[in-house]
Amino acid sequence: MQQRGTFQLMKSVNKSIILNKIRIAEPISRAQIAKETSLTPPTVSSIVKELLEEGLVRESQLGESSGGRKPTMLHINSGAFYVIGVDAGPETVEGVLTDLTGEILQRAKQKLEKPLNNEKFIDILKDNIRHNLAAPGIDQTKIIGIGIAMHGVVDVETGMSLVAPNLNLKNVPIKQELEKEFNIAIKVENDARAMALGESWFGGHGEADSMVAVNIGRGVGAGVVMNGKLYHGAQGIAGEFGHMTIDLNGSICECGNPGCLQTFVSGASIAERARSRMGEGAPSTGQEVYELAQEGHAASIKLLQETGRIIGIGLINLVHLINPRKIVLGGGVMKSEAFLMPAILETIRQRALTPKARQTSISVTRLGEDATLLGAVALLLVEMFDPI
Amino acid sequence: MQQRGTFQLMKSVNKSIILNKIRIAEPISRAQIAKETSLTPPTVSSIVKELLEEGLVRESQLGESSGGRKPTMLHINSGAFYVIGVDAGPETVEGVLTDLTGEILQRAKQKLEKPLNNEKFIDILKDNIRHNLAAPGIDQTKIIGIGIAMHGVVDVETGMSLVAPNLNLKNVPIKQELEKEFNIAIKVENDARAMALGESWFGGHGEADSMVAVNIGRGVGAGVVMNGKLYHGAQGIAGEFGHMTIDLNGSICECGNPGCLQTFVSGASIAERARSRMGEGAPSTGQEVYELAQEGHAASIKLLQETGRIIGIGLINLVHLINPRKIVLGGGVMKSEAFLMPAILETIRQRALTPKARQTSISVTRLGEDATLLGAVALLLVEMFDPI
DNA sequence: ATCCCATAGATAATAAATTAAATTAACTAA
DNA sequence: TTAGTTAATTTAATTTATTATCTATGGGAT
Numbered sequence: 001m002q003q004r005g006t007f008q009l010m011k012s013v014n015k016s017i018i019l020n021k022i023r024i025a026e027p028i029s030r031a032q033i034a035k036e037t038s039l040t041p042p043t044v045s046s047i048v049k050e051l052l053e054e055g056l057v058r059e060s061q062l063g064e065s066s067g068g069r070k071p072t073m074l075h076i077n078s079g080a081f082y083v084i085g086v087d088a089g090p091e092t093v094e095g096v097l098t099d100l101t102g103e104i105l106q107r108a109k110q111k112l113e114k115p116l117n118n119e120k121f122i123d124i125l126k127d128n129i130r131h132n133l134a135a136p137g138i139d140q141t142k143i144i145g146i147g148i149a150m151h152g153v154v155d156v157e158t159g160m161s162l163v164a165p166n167l168n169l170k171n172v173p174i175k176q177e178l179e180k181e182f183n184i185a186i187k188v189e190n191d192a193r194a195m196a197l198g199e200s201w202f203g204g205h206g207e208a209d210s211m212v213a214v215n216i217g218r219g220v221g222a223g224v225v226m227n228g229k230l231y232h233g234a235q236g237i238a239g240e241f242g243h244m245t246i247d248l249n250g251s252i253c254e255c256g257n258p259g260c261l262q263t264f265v266s267g268a269s270i271a272e273r274a275r276s277r278m279g280e281g282a283p284s285t286g287q288e289v290y291e292l293a294q295e296g297h298a299a300s301i302k303l304l305q306e307t308g309r310i311i312g313i314g315l316i317n318l319v320h321l322i323n324p325r326k327i328v329l330g331g332g333v334m335k336s337e338a339f340l341m342p343a344i345l346e347t348i349r350q351r352a353l354t355p356k357a358r359q360t361s362i363s364v365t366r367l368g369e370d371a372t373l374l375g376a377v378a379l380l381l382v383e384m385f386d387p388i
Numbered sequence: 389m390q391q392r393g394t395f396q397l398m399k400s401v402n403k404s405i406i407l408n409k410i411r412i413a414e415p416i417s418r419a420q421i422a423k424e425t426s427l428t429p430p431t432v433s434s435i436v437k438e439l440l441e442e443g444l445v446r447e448s449q450l451g452e453s454s455g456g457r458k459p460t461m462l463h464i465n466s467g468a469f470y471v472i473g474v475d476a477g478p479e480t481v482e483g484v485l486t487d488l489t490g491e492i493l494q495r496a497k498q499k500l501e502k503p504l505n506n507e508k509f510i511d512i513l514k515d516n517i518r519h520n521l522a523a524p525g526i527d528q529t530k531i532i533g534i535g536i537a538m539h540g541v542v543d544v545e546t547g548m549s550l551v552a553p554n555l556n557l558k559n560v561p562i563k564q565e566l567e568k569e570f571n572i573a574i575k576v577e578n579d580a581r582a583m584a585l586g587e588s589w590f591g592g593h594g595e596a597d598s599m600v601a602v603n604i605g606r607g608v609g610a611g612v613v614m615n616g617k618l619y620h621g622a623q624g625i626a627g628e629f630g631h632m633t634i635d636l637n638g639s640i641c642e643c644g645n646p647g648c649l650q651t652f653v654s655g656a657s658i659a660e661r662a663r664s665r666m667g668e669g670a671p672s673t674g675q676e677v678y679e680l681a682q683e684g685h686a687a688s689i690k691l692l693q694e695t696g697r698i699i700g701i702g703l704i705n706l707v708h709l710i711n712p713r714k715i716v717l718g719g720g721v722m723k724s725e726a727f728l729m730p731a732i733l734e735t736i737r738q739r740a741l742t743p744k745a746r747q748t749s750i751s752v753t754r755l756g757e758d759a760t761l762l763g764a765v766a767l768l769l770v771e772m773f774d775p776i
Numbered sequence: 777a778t779c780c781c782a783t784a785g786a787t788a789a790t791a792a793a794t795t796a797a798a799t800t801a802a803c804t805a806a
Numbered sequence: 807t808t809a810g811t812t813a814a815t816t817t818a819a820t821t822t823a824t825t826a827t828c829t830a831t832g833g834g835a836t
Contacts, residue, residue, distance in 0.1 A: 004427055005401030007792045007823070013393030014794090031813050039392055040795055045814065062802095068812025069802040153742060162742075210622055233711025234598055235744035240708035243741055245701050247647075248635040257739050259635075313633050320628035321709055323621025351645050353631055354541060354550075356623035395794065395821045402823085419784055431823055433785065456783025457831040 011047075014039060016386050018047050020228070022057060022074050023101075023385060024207060029063060029071030048074065055080040056100070056384075076100050081384070084132050084146040085376030086125065087191060090166030090218060093124055096370075097132040097143075098377050100384075102202045104370070106135045118172045125174070126181055133182070145185030147379035148174055149194030149372045156236055159188040165254075166218065187379035191215070191372050193230055193239060196223025197382070198375025199328045199365055210324040213365070214241055215372075216311065217331035220262045223375075224322065228386060242266070246313055261314040265307050267333050274303055290336040304339035311340065312347025319360050320353060330365035337364050399435075402427060404774050406435050408616070410445060410462050411489075411773060412594060417459030436462065443468040444488070444772075464488050469772070472520050472534040473764030474513065475579060478554030478606060481512055484758075485520040485531075486765050488772075490590045492758070494523045506560045513562070514569055521570070533573030535767035536562055537582030537760045544624055547576040553642070554606065575767035579603070579760050581618055581627060584611025585770070586763025587716045587753055598712040601753070602629055603760075604699065605719035608650045611763075612710065616774060630654070634701055649702045653695050655721050662691055678724040692727035699728065700735025707748050708741060718753035725752050 003009060021033050034044045051057040058077035062070035078099040086095040094109040108131040110124055129146060152164035159175020175186045189197075196213035205211060207228075214222045220242030224231040231238055242262035243255050250259025263269050267286030274289050275282045278299055283289045292300035315327060334340065345362060352358045365371050391397060409421050422432045439445040446465040450458035466487040474483040482497040496519040498512055517534060540552035547563020563574045577585075584601030593599060602610045608630030612619040619626055630650035631643050638647025651657050655674030662677050663670045666687055671677045680688035703715060722728065733750060740746045753759050 002405060003401070004405055004425060005398035005823085007398070007794095009401070010393035010395070010398050010793065010822095013391070013397070017390060017392055029813075037392060041814065042796090042816080043794060046793085065803050065812075067804050067810075069814075071813060234713035235711055235742075235747055237708065237742060237745055238711035240741055243708055244705045245739075246633055246636060248698070248701070249637070255741055310636070313636070317632045317705070318709070320625065320631055321706070323623055323626035325622035351633075353628055353643055354623075354625060357625055359623055393794085395823095398793095398822065417784075428824060429785070430787085430825090433787095434822090456781085456833080457785075459784060 014043060015047050015050070018044060019051060019056065019385050020207075022051075023076050026075045027060060027063065027073035029073055031071060033074075078103060080142065082138055082143045083377045083380045084129060084143060085149070085373045085379075086128060086146065087149045087194075087372045087376060088121075088125065088151060089191065089372075090151050093128050094373060095128040095132050096373050096377070097135050097138065098374070100381065102374050102377060102381075104373075105138070106132055108132055112167065114168070116167055116169060118169060121167065121169060121172060122174070122177045125178065129178070129182065143184065144384065145187065145380040146178060146182065147194070147376035148178075148186065148188045149191040149376040149379075150174065150188055151191050154188055154190045156189060156232065159186060161188070185380065185383075187376075187383075189230070189376070189379055190221065190223075192221025193223035194375030194379065195221075195330060195365075195372040196225050196239075196328075196375065197230055197378045198371040198373070199330070199367060200225040200228065201378040201381065202374045203328060203365060203367055203371070205326055205328075208325050210322075211326045211328065212239070212241075212318060212322060212324045213328045213330060213371070214315070214318075215331040216265055216329065216333040217267055220266055220331075222318075224324070229382060241314065241318065244314060244317060246310070246317070261310070264310045265314070265333065270303065270307055270333065274300070277303070286333055286336075290339075293336065293339050301339055304336050305343045307333075307336075308340035308343025309347045312344040313351065315344065315362065316348050316351045316357070319348070319357050323357075324360065326361045326363070328363055328365050330367075330371055334364050402431060403435050403438070406432060407439060407444065407773050410439075411464050414463045415448060415461035417461055419459055421462075466491060468530065470526055470531045471765045471768045472517060472531060473537070473761045473767075474516060474534065475537045475582075475760045475764060476509075476513065476539060477579065477760075478539050481516050482761060483516040483520050484761050484765070485523050485526065486762070488769065490762050490765060490769075492761075493526070494520055496520055500555065502556070504555055504557060506557060509555065509557060509560060510562070510565045513566065517566070517570065531572065532772065533575065533768040534566060534570065535582070535764035536566075536574065536576045537579040537764040537767075538562065538576055539579050542576055542578045544577060544620065547574060549576070573768065573771075575764075575771075577618070577764070577767055578609065578611075579763075580609025581611035582763030582767065583609075583718060583753075583760040584613050584627075584716075584763065585618055585766045586759040586761070587718070587755060588613040588616065589766040589769065590762045591716060591753060591755055591759070593714055593716075596713045598710075599714045599716065600627070600629075600706060600710060600712045601716045601718065601759070602703070602706075603719040604653055604717065604721040605655055608654055608719075610706075612712070617770060629702065629706065632702060632705060634698070634705070649698070652698045653702070653721065658691065658695055658721065662688070665691070674721055674724075678727075681724065681727050689727055692724050693731045695721075695724075696728035696731025697735045700732040701739065703732065703750065704736050704739045704745070707736070707745050711745075712748065714749045714751070716751055716753050718755075718759055722752050 017037050030044045034041045058075050060073045063073045078101040084097050096104045097106040098104050108128050150161050153162045161172040174188050178186045192215045195215050199213045200211050211225045222239040222241035224239045243260045245259045246261050247259035251263050252258050253260035253263045270286040270289055289300045293304050405425050418432045422429045446463050448461045466489040472485055484492045485494045486492050496516050538549050541550045549560040562576050566574045580603045583603050587601045588599050599613045610627040610629035612627045631648045633647045634649050635647035639651050640646050641648035641651045658674040658677055671680055677688045681692050
């Protein structure tokens with residue numbers, strides 16, 4: 001049954017409003033919070049008092065007065081708690097320890113030597129996490145949980161990795177194993193979705209009500225964030241952007257269907273098209289295509305521009321269906337941003353059905369590789385900051 | 389700023405939970421409501437008391453006892469208020485007067501004689517509405533508002549029809565004009581979206597958390613319903629399903645882009661493909677293709693099956709992106725349900741990325757033409773039943 | 777029939793949390 | 807030094823759900 005109206009609801013709604021206000025607008029005074037949220041000053045004071053007691057928020061020296069008492073500024077108490085985030089990609093496992101503001105305090109990275117099996121993989125995860133758990137100068141009891149951004153298909157409820165194609169693994173009970181080992185909160189999510197959450201929380205997008213982050217690299221994935229939370233859909237598969245059919249007669253994708261967006265714009269697909277067009281001496285990876293383009297190689301530049309056009313077509317489908325306020329692009333392929341973006345933006349401009357559709361903000365992530373790691377961290381922060 | 393935690397919030401959340409419970413599960417007793425919503429009996433009693441006083445709910449004779457006092461059953465008091473819904477389509481204006489349960493009490497229908505202009509169109513709307521306002525035996529003061537399902541692009545905020553291609557009208561200030569004339573609440577919405585809402589409220593889908601309704605007829609439109617409310621997206625254009633690119637090299641759509649879904653599956657597109665394939669004596673409308681197929685005409689059957697396959701491809705894109713619990717199909721083209729559905733379902737089965745994706749329920753509307761009209765009605769009911 | 781128990785619903789007292797109004801605190805300007 | 811302004815807290819009033827208790831009513835066992 002749905003969330004009913006109780007005093008706890010009322011309070012936790014307000015608490016979360018205030019906490020998020022502080023997170024997004026710090027430093028900020030109580031009075032300012034009251035103004036901007038239209039909560040009354042006593043409500044703000046009493047909730048802030050609790051937040052101070054819980055250690056989630058701290059006060060700092062007074063701010064500037066504009067003809068009256070100086071305001072006491074409030075901040076997220078970044079050192080009150082810590083979170084571990086792990087990005088388990090197709091080739092490496094990378095982990096970070098961060099504070100509550102997403103500041104990275106320590107990193108750990110390992111290669112995934114193949115062939116793997118479930119036990120080996122879990123062991124590598126554990127090693128990685130142990131390193132960050134034992135960070136010098138950090139009180140272990142202050143670490144509130146571990147978020148895992150896992151490549152492949154994930155069941156969020158059970159925290160199980162169902163299929164991880166590039167690792168050649170199936171049904172890895174990540175959450176179960178890690179909970180047993182570390183006895184701490186564990187969240188597991190698909191990596192593209194985690195990236196979306198990371199972007200939404202730490203990408204400097206303010207309080208955007210809806211955002212889609214698209215990762216274009218080895219594959220193409222997307223995550224949909226609404227009101228600061230991941231949207232999963234009824235069966236938890238929303239955002240499978242890479243396998244959107246955009247060409248009825250396109251070539252067959254690894255998923256078995258013809259004409260998926262991914263068959264045009266993933267790194268491997270770009271390389272493949274280069275091969276089929278340029279023949280002998282063609283670049284053999286997306287990276288090489290990019291390097292050639294940078295050197296002014298006309299065919300490579302054209303290839304990337306075409307790729308941008310097709311990404312644009314995929315995005316306009318997204319705009320017309322989901323109509324998010326922002327779309328953020330990331331992943332290896334987006335390193336060719338300089339060649340892709342003009343074509344992407346032009347395609348969207350051309351194809352938008354209405355002038356309003358053109359208002360969707362399209363940008364490239366400024367977080368780079370860390371978006372996914374920070375997203376893994378945000379999996380825990382969401383619970384802390386938005387406990388409804 | 390976002391909805392904050394207040395006493396009104398707490399109460400209206402509970403009121404709406406109870407009212408909707410009664411709407412969906414009537415007849416139902418107070419005790420049963422308490423059980424199913426996990427609200428306490430006194431809370432239920434006190435809110436039900438208010439609803440009885442407001443006339444929104446009525447009691448009926450006692451239900452069956454199972455070893456104790458007989459329960460008093462509660463119902464929506466259908467005759468307490470009335471709503472007018474209008475479907476302003478490309479060729480006709482049809483209006484209904486309904487009670488709170490969507491029971492249609494009276495209808496009015498007019499042809500739209502072309503050429504039209506804004507004044508003529510508004511006059512026809514007014515005439516239509518006047519007829520239903522003056523329904524015999526209905527207390528006019530009990531009519532709470534008028535919902536308009538308008539063909540074309542609508543600005544929901546201002547209640548303005550921005551573009552109505554098949555009527556050749558632009559910038560018709562529907563809400564403004566009707567409010568001036570009738571001095572009553574007016575809601576204006578795009579017709580495909582209204583249909584989605586109607587389907588969600590009156591299609592017998594229970595409390596589906598998310599639903600997409602797709603109208604395939606002259607054009608192809610869709611509406612997305614989440615938690616009983618229409619999802620508009622950031623710029624109010626979410627659900628533009630018909631103009632999803634599914635074929636990079638497809639023919640040019642009326643919107644100017646190549647390969648829109650609509651260019652394959654709208655009524656006119658089906659007829660056009662018939663013409664290009666069957667040559668002399670080909671059916672000239674989608675309707676004729678259907679009639680031929682019914683008579684066993686092989687080429688027509690094949691054409692419809694192919695159309696079904698392409699609809700299926702469009703839908704699987706929808707499933708992978710939005711992942712709604714249900715998809716409901718309607719519109720003129722779906723009259724060929726018998727030939728389309730097997731191909732649609734088979735395509736979805738084939739192309740679904742995961743077994744879960746196959747769990748999306750796909751069905752054809754049972755409301756027929758009335759889905760849009762009832763959706764127009766529901767535009768008002770949403771406010772009454774879900775006032776948050 | 778009568779007693780006991782179970783279920784439905786109502787009432788009264790209590791608790792949680794917000795809001796409004798008043799108060800205290802602390803600063804700027806002139 | 808005083809007036810005016812902004813910040814924050816305190817107190818009382820208000821709203822609404824909850825807990826506990828009670829009344830109403832019916833079925834089944836004896």
